[in-house]
Amino acid sequence: MPARPKSPAPLLEAEKAPADWQPLQPKTLVDLAIEAIIAGAAAGLVLPGDRIVEADLARKLGVSRVPVREALRLLESQGIVVNEPYKGIRLRPVTNQRVDDLIDARVALEASAMARAVSAGRNTGSHLAPLRATVRQMEAMAARGDPYGVATADTEFHRTLCRLGGNSVTLDLWETLARQFTIIFGLATFGKPMLDVVQEHRDLLAVFEGGDVALIGRTLDEHITVMNQAVDYEAIVAARRAARDKQ
Template sequence: MPPSRPDTRKGTLPKLQPLEAKTLVDQVVDAIVEATATGVFLPGDRIVEAEVARSLDVSRVPVREALRILESQGIVVSSRYRGMRLMDVSVDRLEKILKVRTVLEKLAAEEVMAGLKDDPDLLAPLEDIVDRLHAALKREDSYGVARLDTEFHRTLCRLSGNDVLLHMWEPLARQLTIIFGLSTLQKDLTAIIEEHDELLARLKAGDVDAAIAQVQIHILDYARALDYEGLVSERRSARDK
């Protein structure tokens, strides 16, 4: 049997469990990711547990646990002599992340479009996220755009109904939020929103080849045009003067 897909039609969702409040550790994780995505922390920076705890006005225990989580997701890297440092955004590392994303999301797009034959409303969650992206643009909320960018691509993978694909994509999520956040520091927010408008339009049009080609353009071609290393170097120079 084919994998089950979420039913997005109105009135068909079962009662969902209420959301739980985020733990202190989760809040510390989010704070570090946001600080990195908005350029407060920069890739390659040393992260000192005591300084983060003092800045957030929490004990070192939740910070230590948060850093362990971020290390498991590739956000921070621990070495014996250099301590805990934020992920690198070298051209080589970014290229590897983007290539993996492209393969996974091309497959997701293909499976989502196959699912449209049985469920014409399957793309409704993506339409909602694009609406929220436009709202974030009006607020000039660059980090909100970065978070919703990640959510758009997570939802694309989820709607494929392929849980293996989603589980392979998910460990990249926070790295992607940071990359998307850094991109908003050197790229017009309007252009970012327009890319998602175009990708959604290709999916809705039902042309598989065009949609898959647009995924590659959106993930690889546009990202390769940005100079992440130059951005980080420039901001570090300005900060350290």
Template structure:
């Protein structure tokens, strides 16, 4: 139509800013999870947005978004007029996590064995994850073992080929990393890693009943063997002692 200027051509897709592999919010999330798994923060601690922002040298906006994400995954809980607190590790709460996790990972193992038998999958990714765990254990890297422990179980779920299962398991992952990290204060790292050797062996054997029994021990009994409430109380006493003497 005459009298109207032609519209400007749309910018090419190459003009879009490249995406970072991990957003700032993701980095803040992982920093909070790591600090909790290492015992810098303790379950039940109040998380002050401004203090976290100062420590990480970021604005409060990504910290606020990170806390919202962690709240959606039950890593932090919002208390009216009191802000955000880290998840507790009381027995009742842990039991709920363990039972859901056990059901998902038993199913993951069964479906993974079916796929392996059909030639649709193999254990190489899980064995690679286990090798990284061994390396972290040999290096006495407690948080590394905890993080890779989570990766190992994520890989197990992914081997199932069941996307719904993986999406159901994933929201538990950051709580698990914290639980695994706290466990390293009470259990030898090499013992933790060795428990996962048995999981791979059970999958290789293709014995579903045996795998289920092993996972009940691995997920329920081994986790229950750590008194997390007592551990957190002990770590809190140590921290209070440092503050008094410091």
């Protein structure tokens, strides 16, 4: 009599099937317009302080003005664009002081999230798989010389860290600033080699896995505060604008 097949190994927690089917969320034209604007800003196609003309942008994106108008309205509520009387809509200027303020908020939110993740044991094993995958994606984008791809992967890496913290309020607060982070991450790639950005994330991941909360805090501060303060964002924007104006 043939031997009975062995029972399959139990699924890891991260591999268990969902309790019910989750409906797919199709992207609307508004969503796509928002992504296009953020991508253009991170890649330097539109620079901080540049005017964004609704009709021109709609023509470039191949859509009507309605989704572009709604996208700009939503981005204004998130501080990505500003609407000034008699000046129209502009991509929010990026100053070194503004970046410093955002950095302070990031460090506070992410340090708290990482400490909570370590306390809950979510800094080892399968919990790290999304972070490792994101670093690989970041490396692939860096090899292609794609600033928006690097910026998007950078944003997802830090979003995942906040998610692992398990505090929905921390994650919600972080998400309100996420698109501003993506633009800044993209601009930063013009100020330092993209592969250096990748290595910083590898180092942070290794320290996070080690679980030393004090060392995690110091490494995070080095990654976010010190590294970003070494980048002159105002000079990057000015240089990109000067190069564009010569074309």
